[in-house]
Amino acid sequence: PALPPEARGFVDARGHRGLRSLVVLTLIAAAVAYWGSDYYFRSHTDVPVDERVVIVLLIWGAAALAMAMVNRFLRLKLLSPLAERVVFVMIPPLALIFLVLGTIFIGVATPTEGGAMGAIGALIMAVSRGRFSMKQLRQAMESTARLSCFVVFILVGSTIFSLSFRGINGDIWVEQLLLHVPGGEIGFLIVVSLMTFFLAFFLDFFELAFIIVPLLGPVADKMGIDLIWFGVLLAVNMQTSFVHPPFGFALFYLRSVAPKEDYRDRVTGKLIAKVTTAQIYWGSIPFIIIQILMVAAVLAFPGMVTHYKSDAPTVDPASVTFGQDSAYGQDGYGAGDAGAAFQ
Known part of the structure; x- marks a missing residue:
């Protein structure tokens, strides 16, 4: 349920909402992100566009927070x-x-390292807000160990x-x-998509993947x-x-944080x-519909995924030659770079 109308509008002691200050802060942070990223990209010219967007947003958020x-x-x-x-x-x-x-x-990090960095960031946030305690740390570690054991099983x-299935x-x-x-x-892809969607009602990501x-x-x-x-x-x-x-899983997460009583x-x-x-x-139905539309988009437009093939180098088989290295050892076998060498 949404907040009551009285709680949706914030008004300070002077009767101002403060939107002008928020807009000015956003614009100044955006200017800092623009000039900062421009200075960074001068020495890093080979950064892809998607990574550039992430870096610009990072500088923007850091500037606003500072x-x-x-x-x-x-x-x-x-x-x-x-x-x-x-902010x-x-x-x-x-x-x-x-x-x-x-x-x-x-x-910068692998998925495992990214999870560790997220845990460190959560600890820093808890300490900065004065909500860190050994009891909460122990509870988090026990929950993580329990969940890890469940996943392993x-x-x-x-x-x-x-x-067993392959054995028979x-x-x-x-x-x-x-x-x-x-x-x-096409029929195979449609059947697989429908089967995976139906099984997702009863199995989670791990069972489906393995x-x-x-x-x-x-x-x-x-x-x-x-x-x-x-x-x-x-x-x-x-x-x-x-x-x-x-x-x-997301539904259980929401259930754990949503109020169970008035x-x-x-x-x-x-x-x-x-x-x-x-x-x-x-409330989960709109998100399920979005996922279904995304599946349909991937099916209808494979180039959304396979665009990497357009940048792959092409090799003409007629231009490939093979040569034999002349360096041999005493036993008659190649000691250096003997073998087929692509030229």
Whole structure:
């Protein structure tokens, strides 16, 4: 449920909303991001466009946060309370997202290292807000260890199932069944997409990735389907498992933070209704529709994924020659770069 109308508009003691201050802060931070990124890209000219966008946004957020912190600690009173609140509420979570995903996106960290950086960032945020305690740290570590054990057992169980299924030639049966689906390649892709979407109601991403994908990959390879594009198609489809009722992980996350009982709003003092599980389920439907549209877009426009092939270097087989190195050892075998050398 939305906040009551009285709590949606922020007004300071002077009766001002502070939107002008927020707009000015945004423009100044954008100017700093523009000039800072321009100076950085002068010495790094080979940065791709997508990474440039991430770096510009990083500089923009850092500039806004730095100005808000200087204004608060030096008591300059140049920013309105609304502008300060927006910066201190939005920028730290965005910085945490950058530590996890942004560092992976620009190639600074691997997925495992990105998770570690996100954990460090969360600890820093907890300490800076005065909410860090050994009890919470222990609870977080126990929850992480428990979840990791669950994932490992899921992987072990899926591996045992796959081996048993292959032992009775079940993979061959599935392969022949999918190879003879009416419609050829298009029919196969539609059936696979519908099957993955349906199974996501009951299985999460891990089971789908370790049980279903090994059965579908060989069939796609025999049909001549680009495996990278096929993997992206399955990944986008399997993302729906996070928001699928009734076992979606994201739904449980929302259930854990949403109020289970009616509560009184601290700003207006009014009683706010609780958030029910049915409301969370209904709220996930628009996101499921977005995922379905994304799957349809990947199916209809494969170039969204396979654009990397247009930049691949082409080799004319007629121009390839083979030469033999003249350096041989005493035993008669090549000791240096003997073998076929591409020229």
